[in-house]
Amino acid sequence: MTGILQGEGADRRAVLGGAAALAAAVAAGGALGSPLAGGATAAPLAETAYGAVSGELQDGINVFRGIPYGAPTGGGDRFMPAEPPRPWGGVRRATRFGDQCPQLPPPPITAWASWALATGESEDCLVLNVCTPGLADGKKRPVMVWMHGGGYSMLNGSSPVYDGVKLCRRGDVVLVTLNHRLNLFGYLYLAELGGPRFADSGNIGQLDLIAALQWVKQNIAAFGGDPDRVMIFGESGGGGKVSTLMAMPAARGLFHRAAIQSGPGLTAIAPAAATALARKVCAAVGVSARSPGDLQHVSVERLREALKTVSKDDATGFGPVLDAKNLPRDPFTPDAPAVSADVPVIVGYNATETTIFSPRSAFDLDWPGLERALAAQARGAHVGKLIAAFRQLQPAASPSDLYFEITTDVWMGRGSIALAERKAALGAAGAYLYRLDFETPVDRLRSPHSLDLPLVFDTVDKSASLLGASAPRAQKVADQMSAAWIAFAYTGSPNATGLASWPRYDPQARSTMIFNVTSRAVNDPDSAERELIAAVPPQLAA
Secondary structure (H helix, E strand, O other), X not given: OOOOOOOOHHHHOOEEOOOOHHHHHHHXXXXXXXXXXXXXXXXOEEEEOOEEEEXXXXXXXXXXXXXXXXXXXXXXXXXXXXXXXXXXXXXXXXOOOOOEOOOOOOOOOHHHHHHOOOOOEOOOOOEEEEEEOOOOOOOOEEEEEEXXXXXXXXXXXXXXXXXXXXXXXXXXXXXXXXXXXXXXXXXXXXXXXXXXXXXXXXXXXXXXXXXXXXXXXXXXXXXXXXXXXXXXXXXXXXXXXXXXXXXXXXXXXXXXXXXXXXXXXXXXXXXXHXXXXXXXXXXXXXXXXXXXXXXXXXXXXXXXXXXXXXHHHOOOOOOOEOOOOOOOOOOXXXXXXXXXXXXXXXXXXXXXXXXXXXXXXXXHOOHHHXXXXXXXXXXXXXXXXXXXXXXXXXXXXXHHHHHHHHHHHHHHHXXXXXXXXXXXXXXXXXXXXXXXXXXEOHHHOEOOOOOHHHHHOOXXXXXXXXXXXXXXXXXXXXXXXXXXXXHHXXXXXXXXXXXXXXXXXXXXXXXXXXXXXXXXXXEOOOHHHXXXXXXXXXXXXX
């Protein structure tokens, strides 16, 4: 869910030199990124279909930032599928992150402070970043394409926790992170109000992701990557984006493995609910719902204010819509999508996801307080029997222990298990289920939402606010998780030399990798609790 950062849009649009700059720079350096006389290093250079880009060398890895994969999206292009980038002459400098989509500020969570940097925003936000060990060297490295979290409404793909230098050095892979349209800029469903012209509007954010994957297919060979071995992965809202891409026909063939971290997307938003939200946006801006096209000419600031207004009382929020065109079915309900049957999946969650979002009172509950806390979320469902059953299974557990376990399992665990079950039932490519049990000592957070990020990206050194004094132990978990994700990018299996064996998930054994300082696969862990949670009414939400 985490990730905050961007550079300056003006710098991103700067171009350097003339048409011969690329050839001259390569000739001067002798090779891309090679040392020059006096110890200087030539800037890494790569050619895309739209022009050349220059990056920088970091610890032996070529890093490019803010490369456009689509044109600006304001004005008449708002709510419309992205146009290709505009070609540029000479060499475009790609050393600063591009702008993020306009959005509301993220929640002020102290544990994420290490990942926060200044950010620029604009509707010129269709940019991506590439980290690679080699350029045009004839190698075909696996490509790992990251979908950032923040629901479908905020953040970006340029946070320090997503820094790809160590991951690329560890695994000789290419990493791509990206920004795309979010919230009402990316998921405002206007088709029922505005007709065929807006047929794509409810899934524009997803279509941006497809445009980025098309850019990867077209250009990644120049960055040392294999366009026929692409892995998409994401956490929180990014996991939902990955889940949804797996059900979109237009994405077929653009990726070959998928990992869904703390964000199983089982369903999409129904058109009626999405249309109701669009009406609220129109009302908040002062535009007639009969003329939704007028929203294309409203300022970004007015739309941001409308976003603030509708976000206060709308329980559905923005996200992919069942529009019968781009997304013809729910991603993983009632079963796994056949369109991605040949794509293997990693899916999993953290043991106490909800600690990071819970009020301080949740850490010191008594038994009556636990029942009140769960009942407040249950919307009428009876929780007393559920608590009693958990207490019988776990007599040593405190009320707060059970609060975090139950809310995590209902919110994230149940969906992750269901996705693995449904994927396995197709009988085609494998599903691999995990749970992260490693705990941080910071602020009693245990195994919170987002803890997997520095472990998968091997960015423990950039995550002091979340990991604190646990960094040496956390690095041992990062060594295992990042290696498993890299192995998966290479082969479609997370098994690699030196790692604990991780069997495919099947409904009989229910093998689950439990990640910790020492990791191991366990068959059907906490099976009795799993059965209790499976019976919980859907209205109990974290």
